[in-house]
Amino acid sequence: MVKIAPSVLSADFGILAEEIARVEPGADLLHVDVMDGHFVPNLTIGPLVVEAIHKRTRVPLDVHLMIQNPERYIGAFVQAGAAYLTVHAEVCPHLHRTVQQIREAGIKAGVALNPSTSLHAVEHILDQVALVLLMSVNPGFGGQTFIPFVLKKIEELARRRERLESKPEIEVDGGIKIENCRAVAQAGATILVAGSAIFGAPDPRAAMLKMREQVA
Ligand code: DX5
Ligand code: ZN
Numbered sequence: 001m002v003k004i005a006p007s008v009l010s011a012d013f014g015i016l017a018e019e020i021a022r023v024e025p026g027a028d029l030l031h032v033d034v035m036d037g038h039f040v041p042n043l044t045i046g047p048l049v050v051e052a053i054h055k056r057t058r059v060p061l062d063v064h065l066m067i068q069n070p071e072r073y074i075g076a077f078v079q080a081g082a083a084y085l086t087v088h089a090e091v092c093p094h095l096h097r098t099v100q101q102i103r104e105a106g107i108k109a110g111v112a113l114n115p116s117t118s119l120h121a122v123e124h125i126l127d128q129v130a131l132v133l134l135m136s137v138n139p140g141f142g143g144q145t146f147i148p149f150v151l152k153k154i155e156e157l158a159r160r161r162e163r164l165e166s167k168p169e170i171e172v173d174g175g176i177k178i179e180n181c182r183a184v185a186q187a188g189a190t191i192l193v194a195g196s197a198i199f200g201a202p203d204p205r206a207a208m209l210k211m212r213e214q215v216a
Helices: 013-023 047-056 070-080 095-104 150-162 181-187 204-215
Strands: 003-006 030-035 061-066 082-088 108-113 131-135 169-173 191-194
Touching: 003 030, 003 204, 013 047, 013 204, 030 047, 047 061, 047 070, 061 070, 061 108, 061 191, 070 082, 070 095, 082 095, 082 131, 095 108, 108 169, 131 150, 150 169, 150 181, 181 191, 181 204, 191 204
Parallel strands: 003 191, 030 061, 061 082, 082 108, 108 131, 131 169, 169 191
Antiparallel strands: none
16 A cells, blocks of 8 residues: 655644644544755745644654754754654764664654765665655755656666665655646555545545545
8 A cells, every 4th residue: 555645834834733733534644744954945844843743643653854963963863753864874974873863763763865875875774764765856845846857766776675685665746746646656655645636635535535646
């Protein structure tokens, strides 16, 4: 079963708890985008807001760090209640160490790759991560268009995953809509992140259920 992770980046932050309640019954994970204005041009939220979200929902939090020096903030996001903590390979010169730090803190470690970053960046630690996040847009903003070449990358990662004993989730993030979610799942994604397609819809829960139908 493919999992669906609504991304709160496209929710109305003024009524965030209500927005989360709308998708809570069907969401497998809640995707939370942390941006620092350096690694990506945008600025979003930090551990305080993640903690506030954690208090309001039982859905596991899938925290996507788009920040430089993410190793400095592992403790803060673990304390805040992250279930998964994902760092970008592009900003981790000692990626193996950073992944170990997350695991030692007792939560699931993920590694994210920008569209143009090769799968080689993660190949040697594939058996040590719970999740590989393939960006299908350049990170920073919701509502961008899915980059088609990422489909091949998903397929390639799915092939490599088959050979592993412990199989990391393949999460795909960016530009996923009702119209293309089936193709992304068929390529091998096991978690679909969707922001604008869910929270930008007049009825977020209905949009999420529609997506689920497409990939069932
Ligand atoms: C973008 C974020 C995504 C974003 C996806 O940098 O990582 O999680 O919320 O938004 P959509 O689904 O609208 O492309
Ligand atoms: Zn994200």
